[in-house]
Structure formats: C-alpha cells, structure tokens
Amino acid sequence: MISIFISYAHVDNLTPDSASDGWVSTFIKKLQILLAQNLGRQNAYSLWIDDELRGNDAVTPAILQKLDQSEILLLFMSPGYRESTWCQQELQSFLEAHALTKNLHQKRIFMVMLDKMDTPEAINDLKSYCFWVVKKNKHIARLGTIETKQRENEYSGYLNDLARDLTDQIKKLQAPENTPTISSQQYSKTVYLAQVPQSLLRERESTRRALQQKKIRVLPETDLPMHDLVPSIIKNLNEAELFIQLLNDDTGQGLPILQYEQCIAANKPAVQWRPDNIEAASESETSHDQLVQGDQVIASSLSDFQGMIINKLFPPSPVVKPDTSNSQLFVYIDASKGDVELAQQTSKMLDTLDIDYSLPVQTDENISAREIRIDIENNLKYCDAVMMIFRHGPFIQLREHLMLCQRLRAKRNTPMKIIAAFIEPERDPKSLNIKLKELKVFSESPTESIQAFIQAAAK
Numbered sequence: 042m043i044s045i046f047i048s049y050a051h052v053d054n055l056t057p058d059s060a061s062d063g064w065v066s067t068f069i070k071k072l073q074i075l076l077a078q079n080l081g082r083q084n085a086y087s088l089w090i091d092d093e094l095r096g097n098d099a100v101t102p103a104i105l106q107k108l109d110q111s112e113i114l115l116l117f118m119s120p121g122y123r124e125s126t127w128c129q130q131e132l133q134s135f136l137e138a139h140a141l142t143k144n145l146h147q148k149r150i151f152m153v154m155l156d157k158m159d160t161p162e163a164i165n166d167l168k169s170y171c172f173w174v175v176k177k178n179k180h181i182a183r184l185g186t187i188e189t190k191q192r193e194n195e196y197s198g199y200l201n202d203l204a205r206d207l208t209d210q211i212k213k214l215q216a217p218e219n220t221p222t223i224s225s226q227q228y229s230k231t232v233y234l235a236q237v238p239q240s241l242l243r244e245r246e247s248t249r250r251a252l253q254q255k256k257i258r259v260l261p262e263t264d265l266p267m268h269d270l271v272p273s274i275i276k277n278l279n280e281a282e283l284f285i286q287l288l289n290d291d292t293g294q295g296l297p298i299l300q301y302e303q304c305i306a307a308n309k310p311a312v313q314w315r316p317d318n319i320e321a322a323s324e325s326e327t328s329h330d331q332l333v334q335g336d337q338v339i340a341s342s343l344s345d346f347q348g349m350i351i352n353k354l355f356p357p358s359p360v361v362k363p364d365t366s367n368s369q370l371f372v373y374i375d376a377s378k379g380d381v382e383l384a385q386q387t388s389k390m391l392d393t394l395d396i397d398y399s400l401p402v403q404t405d406e407n408i409s410a411r412e413i414r415i416d417i418e419n420n421l422k423y424c425d426a427v428m429m430i431f432r433h434g435p436f437i438q439l440r441e442h443l444m445l446c447q448r449l450r451a452k453r454n455t456p457m458k459i460i461a462a463f464i465e466p467e468r469d470p471k472s473l474n475i476k477l478k479e480l481k482v483f484s485e486s487p488t489e490s491i492q493a494f495i496q497a498a499a500k
Contacts, residue, residue, distance in 0.1 A: 172196065313338040380430040432463055
C-alpha cells in the first residue's frame, strides 16, 4: 500500500474555534474523498499526518520511521513552513531517506502553495499547486477561506488537479516493475505551455486546466530545471505540436525570450497572449518589450484566448444553419452572473446564423428584483428554446430557473423545443436531480456545442 506523508506547519491549521477543522485538516479530508473516488477504493493508499503540536525540537525517531516508510511527501508551503525547523527537517529527511535527486523528487513530492513566496532551493523546480490569490487591494488571500468564498470554483479546480496527479503517481508506484500504467488522463493532443514569471502563474494555471479538461497534455509537466534549462526546453518542445506563451511586462529574467527563441529554432507553430491593457512600448524598448508587442501576440481576455487555442487544436465542424423556413427560431440565453461574457460570445455565434435571441436584462440600481423576475418569465414564456449557461453559477439558481420553465408550461402556446443547461465539466449532470422532457445537459461550452443545440431546436 502506498503511503503519503503530510508535512505542514501547525500554524497553518489553527482556527479560532478549537471544535472546527483548520484549513489543512479540511483540505486533507476533501483530498481523501477525491483520491478514494479516483482509485475506486479507500484502502488503495494510506495517509499519515501528525496532529500533535510541535516546537523546534529535532524530528523524533517515530517521525523518521514514517518518513522512511512513505513513498510520497505532500507538503504545504507557507511562511510558517519556511520558519519551522521541524518542517525543514521533515523535508530534508524525506529527501535523504529516498536519496532523491531533482529528477526523482518531482515524482515523489507534491507541494501546495499557501502564499506567494519563494521555495527552498532543494525543491524550487517542483510543480506547485497555488491556493492563493491576489485581491483587488493587492493583498494575498488564501483560497478556501471566508475571504475568498466567491472563488470556490478555483479552490475545487486546483484540488481536483492535485488529486488527479496524486492518483497517477500512486498507480505508477503500485504497478509491478516494467508494467505499463494507465494514466487517469488519456491525451489526444500535446502542447508546450511556456513557463512564466510568478506574476502570471495564475493565468498559466487557468490555461493549463482549460487545456487538460479537453484531454490535452500540457508540457512541461514540472518547472524547468535551471541547471539543465535549454536541453529541457528542447526535449519538451520536441514532444509538442503547438507552443503557447502568456506574456506581460515581467521579463522573468529572460526566460520568456529564451523559450520563444527555442520555439523558433524548433520550427513549432506558436500562439502568444498578453493582457489587453498593456501599453505600447517606448522608443527605447527592450527585447522583452518587442516580444510582448509583437504583431502575432493576441491582446484579449484570457478566456477568449483559451477558446482560440481549443479551436486551433480542434477545428470545429462547420455550423449548419437549421431549417427555420416555416417558423423563425427565437432563443433565450439565460446565464449566471459569472457567465455573462460567455453568454455574449454565444449570442455572437447565433448572430452569424441569423437566429433571433434575447439576453438577460442588465441589472442596475434602477431595476428591481421583481422586474428582473418578470423579464425572465416573459422570455421563458415566449422563446422557442433556452440556453441556460451556468458553468460558473450556483446550481441552486439553475434548478430554480428549470422549475420556472416547468411552471410556465401551462402559459405557453407551444412546448419548448429544448432547454439546454450548460454546466461546468467537473459537475455530474445527475446531481441536478431534476427531469424535464425538454432538458438536455451539456458539459461542453455552449460555443463548442452550438451545432448540437440548434439541431435539437430545429426538430
């Protein structure tokens, strides 16, 4: 049985209420559920965590024995971890017990980042899982707290990423020697997503997850080793069919330029992105400025850029306009607050097909909740089909709108052709717990599945 050792600073698990679980304890409980589901059973691995308060004494023989017996170290990097002599001893003891070099520790050590900070040199090339965000006031906040409750989707996404990667490694360690293992990810494409400065880590992580949800393998899978930088870039580039780069004003000590130069040398097709609010460079522009301001660099929202990559790797089939010669199709695009931008993109696609539509009313201080409700009911009463886009919205609100469709059936002259609910890919459609004969649930984005939607609506 594979054993996982949890290394963390107890200060990161403190809570004002001694009866409630701390951040680390809550995280571990959620991770254990995901691992059990991924592996198919709860006893596929063992996990050890020390719940005792510890000072700066030496690591005990019992702890050393657990470290020696554990195949995987899961550590929670934070200022508290860096300041804890005990935590540093645990990390060093694990490295020594398994004689881990930098090439090997990437497969045995998993690092959860709780703050924006540098990591110890011994593990500074590890792939990390960032559970911190920069707030509008530039302060750092930890995901999974009341302060970041509105960003629960990010917390769940990163937790799922860690669970999948741990699952793959547990399967590899459990398999007999020389026996090929089956990854939990079956990839159809491979891309090189360039390493970025710390200021773009969150954008890179978001892009990596968006690509992996489409079964796209993203290289490099760990941070590039500084002692073997260029050969590592070339090796990863050779396996990829597309070079993807996120850019901003941060020079990243020349790493963005170096990676792009290797891409050109390898003759790989490239797509590059920068935020649309970066100002044009001055006359005394540097090489990095020239890279960022290049004509081929796309200035857009990150979600638009991610969609463009998907379309480049998987060109969509030509969208066929439905036969609406007998009656003009009218579509209501319902969306949560977090999906307004996606709803706008969907409306543009309907525009190209010459299909009538209605978008949710834009809320402001002059419109009451009652007026918004009336507008929703009117749209659901008179539309031929509805697209409910709730990929970033609360499930309970989606259920409420579906039940409203059911209640309005009696007030309609004709039945709805289709009620399409677009939910986040990780969500189980069955968890909606509602059945309507017109309902069809999509895990794909509405911009990707619009062909299937309009075909159903045209019947």
